[in-house]
Amino acid sequence: MTEIRTPRLLLRRWYDDDLAPMADINADPRVMRWVDDGSVLGLDATAEAIEGWEDTWDDEGFGLFAVELLASGELAGFTGLFVPDFLPEAASEVAIGWRLGPAFWGQGYASEAAHATLEFAVQDRNLDRVVSINRVGDTASENIARKLGMTREREAEDPRYGFPLHVHAIDLTEFQA
Template structure:
């Protein structure tokens, strides 16, 4: 089982009892503002997402980690890697992404988890390059990408929702653990 420990977090595969906690995060309009069309997700859709994320682990050898606080074991969201099939123009790149409950924002958890996942991608999984696809205007996510050493590479438009996206990238030669 793949797990990553950071000073404050455990990044792990998903458990069945995570659905309720992730559904609460996905039901928060503030969290979902920059995700997809901005709609919140119900528990059934959240369960389907988690199932897809777990399938990606089996198919690709990477995926989205459930992120929990080491001290309390509380699930606070996800961080991980995925193949961004919704945006074929970036193929064959792998994207890093994150989504935390709003009560956990501003505490450095997303940056801490994303840094651990980036290291996992480039050193453990042997990826030469990682991207992040961020909705233009999402300053918090732009800040995390900068902290990871990623640079804006191109602008594009979401093929379904028609809003602007910025693709950030880092490759192994630019990465410093």
């Protein structure tokens, strides 16, 4: 089983007990504001999502990690790697993404987890490039991308919803783990 420990976090595969706390995160409109069309997700949709994330691990050898606080064992959300097949011009890339519950915002957890994920991308998966895709206006995600050393590469449009997107990228051959 793939696990990564940081000073404060455990990044790991998904457990059955993660469903309810992840569904609570996905049901919060503040969390989902910048995701897809902004709609919240219920328990069934979250279960389908987690199943899909686990399938990606099996198919690609990478995926979205559950992010657990070491101190309390609480599920904070996720971070990890995925193929952004929703965006045709980036469908051949590997992207990094994150989603944490509001109780975990503003404490550096997303940056810490994302940095560990980039280390995983380089050291364990031998990737030489990773992108990040976020909706224009999502300044929190922009800040995390910048902290990771990513630079804005281009703008795009979400073909599903028409929202403008920023695509950031990092050359991992120069990444300082």
